[in-house]
Amino acid sequence: MNRRFRSVALAVAARSIHNVFTNPALILPSVVFPLFFFAAFAGGLARVGDIPGFDYDPGYTAFQFAFVLIQSSAFGGVFTGFGIARDFEMGFGRRLLLAAPQRPAILVGYLIAAFVRAAFTMLVVTVVALAAGAELNAGGIDLFGLYGLAVLVNLAAALWAGGVALRVRSIQGGPLMQVPVFLLLFLAPVYVPLDLLTGWIHAVATVNPFTALLAAARDLIDGDAGTLGVAVAISAGLVALFGVWALRSLRRAEAAGG
Amino acid sequence: MSSFGHAGLLVRRSVIRTLRQPANLVFSFIFPLLLLAVSAGGLTATTKLPNFPTNSYLTFALAVPFIQGALFSANSAGTNFAEDIESGFLSRLSLTPLSRSALLTGQLAGVVALGLLQAVVFLAVGLAAGAGFAAGIGGLPVLLALSVLITLGFGTLGALVAIRTGSGEAVQGMFPLFFVLLFLSSTSLPRDLMSVDWFRTVATYNPVSYLIEAVRSLLITGWDGKALALGFGFAAAIAVAGVYLCSRALRNRMVRT
Amino acid sequence: MSQPNGIEVDGLVRVFKKGPRAVDGIDLEVPPGEIYGFLGPNGAGKSTTVLMLTTLLPPTEGTARVAGYDVVREGAKVRIAIGAALQDAALDPFLTGREHMRLQGGLHGLDRRERERRGDELLERVGLSEAADRKVGGYSGGMKRRLDLGLALVHRPRILFLDEPTTGLDIQSRTALWEEVSRLSKEDGATVFLTTQYLEEADVLADRVGIIDHGKIVAEGTPAALKAEIGHAHVEAQPANEEDRGRLDAVLERCDGDLTSIVRELDREGIRVARLTVHEPSLDDVFLAKTGRSLEGAGDDEDELLEEALA
Numbered sequence A: 001m002n003r004r005f006r007s008v009a010l011a012v013a014a015r016s017i018h019n020v021f022t023n024p025a026l027i028l029p030s031v032v033f034p035l036f037f038f039a040a041f042a043g044g045l046a047r048v049g050d051i052p053g054f055d056y057d058p059g060y061t062a063f064q065f066a067f068v069l070i071q072s073s074a075f076g077g078v079f080t081g082f083g084i085a086r087d088f089e090m091g092f093g094r095r096l097l098l099a100a101p102q103r104p105a106i107l108v109g110y111l112i113a114a115f116v117r118a119a120f121t122m123l124v125v126t127v128v129a130l131a132a133g134a135e136l137n138a139g140g141i142d143l144f145g146l147y148g149l150a151v152l153v154n155l156a157a158a159l160w161a162g163g164v165a166l167r168v169r170s171i172q173g174g175p176l177m178q179v180p181v182f183l184l185l186f187l188a189p190v191y192v193p194l195d196l197l198t199g200w201i202h203a204v205a206t207v208n209p210f211t212a213l214l215a216a217a218r219d220l221i222d223g224d225a226g227t228l229g230v231a232v233a234i235s236a237g238l239v240a241l242f243g244v245w246a247l248r249s250l251r252r253a254e255a256a257g258g
Numbered sequence B: 001m002s003s004f005g006h007a008g009l010l011v012r013r014s015v016i017r018t019l020r021q022p023a024n025l026v027f028s029f030i031f032p033l034l035l036l037a038v039s040a041g042g043l044t045a046t047t048k049l050p051n052f053p054t055n056s057y058l059t060f061a062l063a064v065p066f067i068q069g070a071l072f073s074a075n076s077a078g079t080n081f082a083e084d085i086e087s088g089f090l091s092r093l094s095l096t097p098l099s100r101s102a103l104l105t106g107q108l109a110g111v112v113a114l115g116l117l118q119a120v121v122f123l124a125v126g127l128a129a130g131a132g133f134a135a136g137i138g139g140l141p142v143l144l145a146l147s148v149l150i151t152l153g154f155g156t157l158g159a160l161v162a163i164r165t166g167s168g169e170a171v172q173g174m175f176p177l178f179f180v181l182l183f184l185s186s187t188s189l190p191r192d193l194m195s196v197d198w199f200r201t202v203a204t205y206n207p208v209s210y211l212i213e214a215v216r217s218l219l220i221t222g223w224d225g226k227a228l229a230l231g232f233g234f235a236a237a238i239a240v241a242g243v244y245l246c247s248r249a250l251r252n253r254m255v256r257t
Numbered sequence C: 001m002s003q004p005n006g007i008e009v010d011g012l013v014r015v016f017k018k019g020p021r022a023v024d025g026i027d028l029e030v031p032p033g034e035i036y037g038f039l040g041p042n043g044a045g046k047s048t049t050v051l052m053l054t055t056l057l058p059p060t061e062g063t064a065r066v067a068g069y070d071v072v073r074e075g076a077k078v079r080i081a082i083g084a085a086l087q088d089a090a091l092d093p094f095l096t097g098r099e100h101m102r103l104q105g106g107l108h109g110l111d112r113r114e115r116e117r118r119g120d121e122l123l124e125r126v127g128l129s130e131a132a133d134r135k136v137g138g139y140s141g142g143m144k145r146r147l148d149l150g151l152a153l154v155h156r157p158r159i160l161f162l163d164e165p166t167t168g169l170d171i172q173s174r175t176a177l178w179e180e181v182s183r184l185s186k187e188d189g190a191t192v193f194l195t196t197q198y199l200e201e202a203d204v205l206a207d208r209v210g211i212i213d214h215g216k217i218v219a220e221g222t223p224a225a226l227k228a229e230i231g232h233a234h235v236e237a238q239p240a241n242e243e244d245r246g247r248l249d250a251v252l253e254r255c256d257g258d259l260t261s262i263v264r265e266l267d268r269e270g271i272r273v274a275r276l277t278v279h280e281p282s283l284d285d286v287f288l289a290k291t292g293r294s295l296e297g298a299g300d301d302e303d304e305l306l307e308e309a310l311a
């Protein structure tokens, strides 16, 4: 990374972060929605932890904490896609394309912003979960793995959504960024472990790559890093895949004149 | 043209416009069914909890789309109304001899029609997927009447926000609030199976719980007088309050514009 | 690298999918330090040309070198050398003027101190010091244009592209912007490629003008040369008594625009005139002569309206 590349990336990141944290309409949804899911699931469904066959030591609150943590970092990435779409819709993208000698630096800038936004959300979710009495059996290394995994998910989601945004270049592309992520998240063992799912949802969840990530996150909270390797491999694969997608989308945006 | 004729035209316009928007269809039909599929799939194991009222989570969860559809209708009623205010259509109408109540009826007709259609579709899909309907064929008109009343009630709330603010964005902004109302109720579990105290309290004070439980009683138990009375009571109260507040707000707006 | 600070365009074409040949074979050359006015009605292809020259849009055919670099193969180098204020000043309504300056400085790799200094200097220069800490969402059209111009100057570009910088502005803002642009050219020696729909703007500001219509350059030269090319001033007169009309026209015909002889002849024939006007050829006459249409109202929209009316 040369100096110009870094300076473009930092400028784009600083501006996106500034916008997000000074506009309640932009930051609130990404914090409130996860907390709301957490309240509805960990609070409303607490008895689900008593179902015969549900054995997860840290308890149902911690079980849902894992989901909400990963979910919020994924949506932090999707919301960054919204921001990119808005920028290119109003022509601001052209200003960036014009000033950046190396244009992938723009993408990197948005990714940094996505990371900061997700880090903030993850912090809030963690604090709330601890306050709500989630018991984490995780050690330092496990926590490192847990947040690292969340960051990879954030990166993959931001690359996916950013790629869509650079192709559609309009906020109309919002559902296209959001719905697949939503489906991937919810067609997984959200409420109960995989073995308690039956029928079609069991079949779908078994092949859903997100299932392995979620399982690893829950295992880490339980102090077990055994499944982390697979989860990291899967999420790194997604990052690579959507990285290529996003770069190709950037080329599209360039060819269309921003 | 008579006020009645005007209202008829508005009804037609409102119905056509509501049913013709593909986005409406996605949010009114596909999204609730998708959530139904996800929760029916994911939460089936909860029927193993002691005292769970049925052994089919699908039947239990089928009540939710009825309410959710109504919440989306509120959104679409509000959005349509706000559009009319933003475009000046409402100002034009206020120059005609049309009465406020006729205007309101006309504007809400679309969502009521949508509500009816939703109820039929949700029931059909649910039954086809293997859900039960304990009240049987005699329960059908009751279920439809309840659905329409609920849709009307939430529709007036959407319209109220639109009339008060005149802004489609404000209507969109209350959408998450509806979601909160829905999820902090007896959507996913019966209230007596909620073990977290604050949650059970919130759900008990949340009127949405009683709407869901009324629909649910028709599906699971058949004829439960108390549940139905509470459901119809809350739905009617919301609708009456909504219509009253709307027509008051409309009086202010039509004076101002 | 014949023109390190200039622009050389050779057979440039841009075809849009499902669209017209927006730019249809353009050749032009702008030497360093010149203000080149690209004049044409709405939809003529001005913005498309600017987008290609600023590396935002790849050409379909042809080549262009800006600051000595090929816009397709050496885009990154071109972007370092140029500044641009595009047609719709894309500003972020949530940021203040000063924050825009910081962002732009960062994008161009200025360090923190230089960013602040240069930002303050440019805000002052475009007259926005007072408004610098207000959100851009509340700026007037003129203020947005001026900020956009200031932003384009952050990295001291050698070549400046301005796409319709004054469209929609009031007379005062327009004149202020003209002064600023001339200053850039005269004092800083910047090359300026400026598009406009306004004849007056091209006339006042540009050293040389290219007239573009339907993607083709139909005339090019200094404003004076272009006007001279289509003929000199002609005279119109209104007789005091309508019965003199025939004799008056004969005099005008005979004297062929020479004011002195017209006056002398009229005096000799005893024709009294109510009004005598000298009509200098304008760039509009040039446009009319080259395209058969008047520039004012030759745009896209009017064409469509006309087609609709005829259909």
Ligand SMILES: Nc1ncnc2c1ncn2[C@@H]1O[C@H](COP(=O)(O)OP(=O)(O)O)[C@@H](O)[C@H]1O
Pocket: C016, C017, C018, C019, C020, C021, C022, C040, C041, C042, C043, C044, C045, C046, C047, C048, C049, C300
């Ligand atoms: N992205 C695009 N897709 C299709 N057609 C376009 C696009 N951009 C411009 N055009 C068309 O190309 C022609 C030239 O447009 P433009 O360069 O914007 O003209 P000007 O800037 O002179 O008003 C117009 O007919 C316009 O409709």
Ligand SMILES: [Mg+2]
Pocket: C043, C046, C047, C048, C087, C163, C164
């Ligand atoms: Mg243009």
